[in-house]
Amino acid sequence: MMNYVIGIDLGGTNIRAAAVTPGGEIFHRIKISSEVEKGKERVVKNLLDMIEEIDRRAKGEGRRLISVGLGIPGTIFYDRGVIAQSPNFPDWIDFDLKSRLAKDISLPFFIDNDANAAAIGEGWQGAGRDEKSFCCLTLGTGIGGGLVFNGDIWHGEDGMGGEIGHLIVDPDGPACGCGGRGCLETYASATGIIRMAKESYYSGDAVGLRERSNNNIDAVSSEMIYNLAKEGDYYARDILRAMSRHLGIGLADLVNLLNIGLIIIGGGVAAAWDLFITDTTKEMRERSYKVPGERVRIVRASCGDDAGILGAACIALKHSNFKERGGSI
Numbered sequence: 512m513m514n515y516v517i518g519i520d521l522g523g524t525n526i527r528a529a530a531v532t533p534g535g536e537i538f539h540r541i542k543i544s545s546e547v548e549k550g551k552e553r554v555v556k557n558l559l560d561m562i563e564e565i566d567r568r569a570k571g572e573g574r575r576l577i578s579v580g581l582g583i584p585g586t587i588f589y590d591r592g593v594i595a596q597s598p599n600f601p602d603w604i605d606f607d608l609k610s611r612l613a614k615d616i617s618l619p620f621f622i623d624n625d626a627n628a629a630a631i632g633e634g635w636q637g638a639g640r641d642e643k644s645f646c647c648l649t650l651g652t653g654i655g656g657g658l659v660f661n662g663d664i665w666h667g668e669d670g671m672g673g674e675i676g677h678l679i680v681d682p683d684g685p686a687c688g689c690g691g692r693g694c695l696e697t698y699a700s701a702t703g704i705i706r707m708a709k710e711s712y713y714s715g716d717a718v719g720l721r722e723r724s725n726n727n728i729d730a731v732s733s734e735m736i737y738n739l740a741k742e743g744d745y746y747a748r749d750i751l752r753a754m755s756r757h758l759g760i761g762l763a764d765l766v767n768l769l770n771i772g773l774i775i776i777g778g779g780v781a782a783a784w785d786l787f788i789t790d791t792t793k794e795m796r797e798r799s800y801k802v803p804g805e806r807v808r809i810v811r812a813s814c815g816d817d818a819g820i821l822g823a824a825c826i827a828l829k830h831s832n833f834k835e836r837g838g839s840i
C-alpha cells in the first residue's frame with residue numbers, strides 16, 4: 512500500500528486541500544468555501560468532510576493516509592496545534608483545533624502558520640529546493656513571512672517569528688492592522704497598493720485610474736494598478752515606485768540582519784514582478800552592506816497557489832518521521 516498525507520491550506524475565504532505523496536506529487540485537489548460566517552463548527556465540519564472525501568478517493572487507489580498537515584493564518588501554538596488567534600477566524604481564540612479534529616478522525620494532525628507552510632512548500636518543491644536557509648515573503652492581501660534556517664522554520668519563542676510584513680519601513684507611515692505604523696504590509700501588499708491607489712484617486716490627479724474604474728472607488732483593484740502601470744500611466748507607476756521602494760527597504764533589513772543567500776517572493780502581488788523587482792533590488796542594494804546585498808538572490812516563488820498545500824503536507828510528513836521524502840526540508 513502506498514502511503515500519502517493530506518495538505519490543507521485553510522484561508523478565510525477558501526479551504527484548499529489535496530493528497531500529497533512523499534515525493535511531493537499532488538492529486539485529488541478539493542477547494543470549497545470556508546464558511547467562516549457560519550461559525551467554528553461549520554469550518555471544522557468542512558475540514559473533516561474534505562479529509563474524508565480525499566481519503567475515500569485515495570483509498571480506492573490502494574493508498575493509505577498517514578497524517579494531515581494544516582496551514583492557517585494567525586498565531587499558532589504549532590507544537591500543540593492550538594490557534595491562539597487568527598485575523599480570518601475571529602472567534603478562534605485559543606482554539607484547540609488539533610484535538611477537535613482528532614475527536615472525529617483518528618489521525619495525527621499537524622498545524623502551523625500559513626506563511627510558514629508556504630515557505631516550507633517552496634523549500635520542499637519550489638524556488639528554495641536546493642537551499643538550506645532562505646526567507647519567503649507572500650505578498651497577498653497581507654504579507655506573510657517565513658524564515659527557514661538550516662532546513663527548519665524559525666518559529667520564535669511565541670510562534671510569531673518571521674513576521675516580515677511587519678518590519679517597519681516608515682516610522683510615520685499608515686496605521687497597520689497589527690497596531691503598529693508604517694509596516695511593510697501597508698505598502699507592499701495588495702491592501703497597501705489599493706490604499707495608495709485610493710489616496711491617488713482622491714487627490715484628483717489620477718485620471719487614468721478614475722477612467723479605468725468608471726469613477727467607482729470600490730472598483731479599484733491591485734490588478735487595475737498593474738495594468739495601468741504597464742500601459743505607462745504615471746500615477747499607477749508612482750504607486751508601484753512607492754511599493755518597490757518600501758519593499759527594497761524591508762529586504763535591506765533582512766539582508767543586513769541575516770546575510771541570507773535567497774529571498775523568495777510569492778503571492779498575488781508577485782504577478783506585478785516585472786514592474787517592481789528592478790527598483791526593489793536597487794533600493795535593497797543601496798541600503799544593505801555591499802557583499803551580502805550583492806550575494807542575495809531575489810527570486811519569484813514557483814509553487815503558486817500550491818505552496819501552502821505542499822508545505823502543510825511536508826510538515827505532516829516530517830512529523831510522521833516519514834523517510835521517503837525528497838527535497839531539503
Ligand SMILES: [Zn+2]
Nearest residue numbers: 677687689694
Ligand atoms: Zn504591522
